[in-house]
Amino acid sequence: MSQLSTTAKRAGWRFASSLPALFGVLVFTFLLMRVLPGDPAVFFASGPSAGKEEIEMIRKQMGLDKPVPEQLLRYLGDIGSGNLGRSLTTGQPVLADLKSRLPASLELTFSALLIALLTAIPLGVAAALRQGSWVDHLVRFICALGVCVPTFVSGLLLIYAFYYLLGLAPDPTGRVDIFTSLPPRATGFLLIDFALAGDWEGWRAAAAQLVLPAMTMALFVVAPLARITRAAMLASLGSDFVRTARSLGLPPRKVIVTYALRNALLPVLTIAGIVFSTMLGANVLVEKVFSWPGVASYALDALLSSDYAPVQGFVLLMASIFVVVNLTVDVLYGIADPRVSVE
Amino acid sequence: MTPPQSLPLLAIDDLHVTFSTRRGLVEAVRGVSFSVAAGETLGVVGESGSGKSVTAFAVTRLLDASGRVSQGRIRFAGEDITKASSKQLRRLHGAAISMIFQNPRGALNPIRTVGQQIADAIMAHEPISSAEGRARALELLKAVLIREPEKRLDAYPHELSGGMCQRVMIAMAIACAPKLLIADEPTTGLDVTTQKTVMDLLSKITAERGMAMILITHDLGLASRYCQRVCVMEQGKVVEEAQPLALFSAPQHPYTKRLVAASPTATSTIADLAPEALAPSAVSHSPHPEEAAPAAVSKDGLVVSEPPGASFEPKPAASPQDEGSGKTKPAPGTPLLLEVQNLVKRYDRGVVAVNDVSFAIRAGESLGLVGESGSGKSTISRLVCRLIDASEGEILFDGQAIGTLPARDFHRSPLRKDIQIVFQDPTDSLNPRFNAFDCIAHPLRRLLNMKDGAALTARVSECAERAGLPSSLLERFPHQLSGGQKARVGIARAIACRPRLLILDEPTAALDVSVQAVILQLLDRLRREDDLALLFVSHDLNVVRMMCERTVVMQNGQIVEQGESLALFAAPQTEYARTLLEAVLHLGGPTAR
Numbered sequence: 001m002s003q004l005s006t007t008a009k010r011a012g013w014r015f016a017s018s019l020p021a022l023f024g025v026l027v028f029t030f031l032l033m034r035v036l037p038g039d040p041a042v043f044f045a046s047g048p049s050a051g052k053e054e055i056e057m058i059r060k061q062m063g064l065d066k067p068v069p070e071q072l073l074r075y076l077g078d079i080g081s082g083n084l085g086r087s088l089t090t091g092q093p094v095l096a097d098l099k100s101r102l103p104a105s106l107e108l109t110f111s112a113l114l115i116a117l118l119t120a121i122p123l124g125v126a127a128a129l130r131q132g133s134w135v136d137h138l139v140r141f142i143c144a145l146g147v148c149v150p151t152f153v154s155g156l157l158l159i160y161a162f163y164y165l166l167g168l169a170p171d172p173t174g175r176v177d178i179f180t181s182l183p184p185r186a187t188g189f190l191l192i193d194f195a196l197a198g199d200w201e202g203w204r205a206a207a208a209q210l211v212l213p214a215m216t217m218a219l220f221v222v223a224p225l226a227r228i229t230r231a232a233m234l235a236s237l238g239s240d241f242v243r244t245a246r247s248l249g250l251p252p253r254k255v256i257v258t259y260a261l262r263n264a265l266l267p268v269l270t271i272a273g274i275v276f277s278t279m280l281g282a283n284v285l286v287e288k289v290f291s292w293p294g295v296a297s298y299a300l301d302a303l304l305s306s307d308y309a310p311v312q313g314f315v316l317l318m319a320s321i322f323v324v325v326n327l328t329v330d331v332l333y334g335i336a337d338p339r340v341s342v343e
Numbered sequence: 344m345t346p347p348q349s350l351p352l353l354a355i356d357d358l359h360v361t362f363s364t365r366r367g368l369v370e371a372v373r374g375v376s377f378s379v380a381a382g383e384t385l386g387v388v389g390e391s392g393s394g395k396s397v398t399a400f401a402v403t404r405l406l407d408a409s410g411r412v413s414q415g416r417i418r419f420a421g422e423d424i425t426k427a428s429s430k431q432l433r434r435l436h437g438a439a440i441s442m443i444f445q446n447p448r449g450a451l452n453p454i455r456t457v458g459q460q461i462a463d464a465i466m467a468h469e470p471i472s473s474a475e476g477r478a479r480a481l482e483l484l485k486a487v488l489i490r491e492p493e494k495r496l497d498a499y500p501h502e503l504s505g506g507m508c509q510r511v512m513i514a515m516a517i518a519c520a521p522k523l524l525i526a527d528e529p530t531t532g533l534d535v536t537t538q539k540t541v542m543d544l545l546s547k548i549t550a551e552r553g554m555a556m557i558l559i560t561h562d563l564g565l566a567s568r569y570c571q572r573v574c575v576m577e578q579g580k581v582v583e584e585a586q587p588l589a590l591f592s593a594p595q596h597p598y599t600k601r602l603v604a605a606s607p608t609a610t611s612t613i614a615d616l617a618p619e620a621l622a623p624s625a626v627s628h629s630p631h632p633e634e635a636a637p638a639a640v641s642k643d644g645l646v647v648s649e650p651p652g653a654s655f656e657p658k659p660a661a662s663p664q665d666e667g668s669g670k671t672k673p674a675p676g677t678p679l680l681l682e683v684q685n686l687v688k689r690y691d692r693g694v695v696a697v698n699d700v701s702f703a704i705r706a707g708e709s710l711g712l713v714g715e716s717g718s719g720k721s722t723i724s725r726l727v728c729r730l731i732d733a734s735e736g737e738i739l740f741d742g743q744a745i746g747t748l749p750a751r752d753f754h755r756s757p758l759r760k761d762i763q764i765v766f767q768d769p770t771d772s773l774n775p776r777f778n779a780f781d782c783i784a785h786p787l788r789r790l791l792n793m794k795d796g797a798a799l800t801a802r803v804s805e806c807a808e809r810a811g812l813p814s815s816l817l818e819r820f821p822h823q824l825s826g827g828q829k830a831r832v833g834i835a836r837a838i839a840c841r842p843r844l845l846i847l848d849e850p851t852a853a854l855d856v857s858v859q860a861v862i863l864q865l866l867d868r869l870r871r872e873d874d875l876a877l878l879f880v881s882h883d884l885n886v887v888r889m890m891c892e893r894t895v896v897m898q899n900g901q902i903v904e905q906g907e908s909l910a911l912f913a914a915p916q917t918e919y920a921r922t923l924l925e926a927v928l929h930l931g932g933p934t935a936r
Contacts, residue, residue: 240449247405247444248464248515249436258463259452266454337454338499 007334011327018323029315030072033308085309089302094313098295103188104175105294109279111210112217117272120222124229125261128237143223155216155289162212170208173291180205213290217283221275228271232264266337273329277322350421351378352555353523359414360401371397373579384549384556386570388563390855394579395559399525403442404432438468441516445528447508451500457511458496464515483514488544506537517548524549524556534715535882535926542569561855563606564928567591575599605860607885613867616860677705680876681844686736688722696722698900709870709877711891711908713884719900724848724880728764729753760790760840767849769829773821780817783807783835790840810835811865827858838869846878863890884927888912896920
């Protein structure tokens with residue numbers, strides 16, 4: 001039980017020490033948005049013919065006539081009270097927009113990570129067990145391919161193959177096709193909501209929509225995960241304790257899984273955390289290709305139309321998710337490796 | 344004794360093991376033959392690179408993927424196991440032959456409890472439930488005499504001491520009652536007292552259970568005490584095989600003779616260890632990359648300048664006056680060079696590594712610091728060297744208080760060049776990107792502000808020569824040097840600025856005995872030539888007795904005894920010092936059983 005408490009203490013400490021970084025991110029993005037070219041007031045005026053007074057009025061409405069430090073203070077105050085501002089493009093509060101779109105992104109990223117891990121770990125293990133053989137080279141080739149093909153290309157290729165040629169996949173537009181009725185919203189994760197509602201037909205439809213984008217994203221991150229699995233697996237296969245296990249005649253399965261792989265998964269866990277955070281932000285291309293209503297494409301649209309509030313909200317969200325993911329990895333690591341809690 | 348039998352338990356016949364490396368095939372074992380009878384304990388001794396561990400791994404078929412048995416037969420209970428399938432081998436491993444390894448902590452799975460690991464070992468060969476496995480694991484932990492076995496069952500290896508980890512390893516090895524136990528350097532890296540308890544346990548268990556044991560070690564004392572028969576290996580071959588008493592009192596083969604001579608005993612002096620090393624030309628300019636080269640010299644009978652008192656036979660107990668060349672006492676009136684007063688070092692969470700320690704060293708005097716791991720001796724060496732800051736207390740060097748200067752600023756002090764240190768690990772203490780020349784020149788450039796040029800080159804060559812490092816090796820990088828050569832670079836670097844106090848933190852712990860002998864002689868010579876004061880930290884009491892006039896015995900951060908080495912070693916006053924001394928194994932000394 002003391003291990004639990006030390007883990008909790010460490011997690012709390014980690015969380016507290018990441019707060020300054022979060023604050024820094026806030027201020028930095030705020031300033032960055034002010035420095036970027038493009039006047040939102042002009043953009044949101046009624047049209048190209050809008051008069052000077054109208055633009056001036058919009059500026060005043062948005063608080064853009066105030067000095068920057070005051071704007072920053074008001075912004076921070078708003079965030080403190082849970083108000084991320086209102087998106088000028090959608091007309092909705094940013095918080096509500098993010099809330100409705102985040103589950104889509106998370107569902108996609110989680111599925112992609114799951115697919116990636118389920119592919120990468122066996123590949124890495126196989127490559128390590130037969131180091132230097134054709135299996136090893138094949139894995140290396142697959143990894144190189146995954147990394148060097150951009151996601152929008154691989155996404156389009158997958159659509160071409162599975163939707164256009166084979167007709168296996170549904171049309172790549174959004175999370176469900178228009179004929180499926182949505183389940184009552186409980187978590188926002190469609191797979192979970194459908195399962196909760198007991199609507200298995202809808203569940204299958206949502207899963208079918210999810211497979212292609214998730215595979216596209218997974219393809220991109222299989223490489224780092226497989227490579228790190230291979231390296232960690234090689235290290236633990238060559239370690240003294242695996243030699244001990246062999247010298248005692250343990251069954252090969254036990255040696256490979258319980259002794260070598262469990263130790264090798266520790267670095268994989270760390271990398272998986274980093275990969276997850278990166279995917280969540282970097283999946284904008286996938287979301288665009290598959291018309292996925294996620295937060296990344298939302299932020300991109302806002303950025304292109306100089307809509308400050310959604311971009312700032314998005315950056316804050318990403319930073320918070322990064323902190324939470326790191327924290328989770330830290331806690332999991334503490335549970336998986338008993339040595340950590342001692343330090 | 345086992346009855347005479349026609350069939351030995353293990354018979355190795357003309358074994359060859361080859362490794363495929365980048366530079367082609369390397370034969371590590373070249374025609375080894377020996378046998379082990381049921382219940383017998385056989386010692387295999389030799390220095391690093393002699394092929395003794397490779398032989399063990401060949402027997403258990405646990406060689407690296409690059410190594411293979413290229414010739415010869417290994418018969419276990421009449422069956423040739425060089426041709427056994429992996430399935431047959433799995434049945435042999437643990438149940439018929441099991442192994443104990445060096446570095447017990449590394450040999451255990453770090454993220455699995457020791458109880459589970461022991462149960463794994465049993466369940467690999469017997470169909471029992473995990474509850475039964477746990478019960479059996481507990482029994483085994485009791486059998487290896489671990490304190491509080493119930494609590495240890497759920498402990499992870501990092502929560503146990505090195506000695507306890509080795510006990511767990513033994514428990515796993517004996518779990519399925521194998522007939523043969525191969526112990527590969529089972530006590531290297533453990534404290535002397537722990538070494539003794541672990542070895543006593545091993546010999547008790549093997550005797551009780553009628554197991555045969557192959558004890559692989561570089562320590563002749565260990566082999567002579569615990570083995571019924573000893574094989575000496577050199578460069579992949581068995582050069583001599585005999586009963587330990589006969590082997591060590593009258594060695595036949597030149598290599599055995601050299602090995603016996605190089606092993607410090609209760610009475611040996613520095614000069615005894617490696618007589619041929621006193622002819623420096625024979626040693627230091629040998630083109631052979633390994634320190635083992637001098638063997639060939641003595642084999643050919645080239646050694647003519649044997650110093651008086653150096654003979655291959657262990658001498659009868661020398662009288663305390665017969666000091667050899669090892670000690671030159673400074674005159675009584677010599678001023679104190681280093682004075683340590685009430686030194687305390689505390690770490691976070693209330694750990695007190697050094698607790699109220701006081702001692703002094705005169706100019707040119709050599710002080711030994713002994714104790715088990717965790718006794719605080721390395722901390723003291725770092726404190727005195729001003730690499731870390733003391734929590735309390737005074738360090739006076741040549742009358743000046745140097746303890747008040749923060750350790751991070753001490754490199755600017757003019758006294759930095761007067762206090763130098765030689766570290767334990769010759770590899771890790773050299774910058775891998777510096778060649779030997781740069782390693783030695785580094786302190787000269789930094790502390791004496793010497794610029795590149797003839798003067799610096801001359802100074803470096805001089806230091807290298809004094810440390811017995813041929814100038815042809817100065818261009819080499821650490822990974823191109825042997826262990827002994829790296830130790831010489833470390834010493835040359837430490838003496839480069841002509842310090843007055845040299846701190847030696849286990850300078851020979853990572854070296855083979857024959858290399859150790861040469862390095863000890865080198866240090867002793869340097870000390871006499873430069874009137875150097877030494878602070879010699881070591882766990883090897885025999886070495887300290889030879890090297891130091893006075894000895895300080897430490898336990899748990901405190902000094903328990905200090906005094907003249909000869910008197911202290913002859914008649915220790917405290918219980919702890921006595922325990923330490925009793926745990927020291929002496930060549931051909933009275934056997935335990």
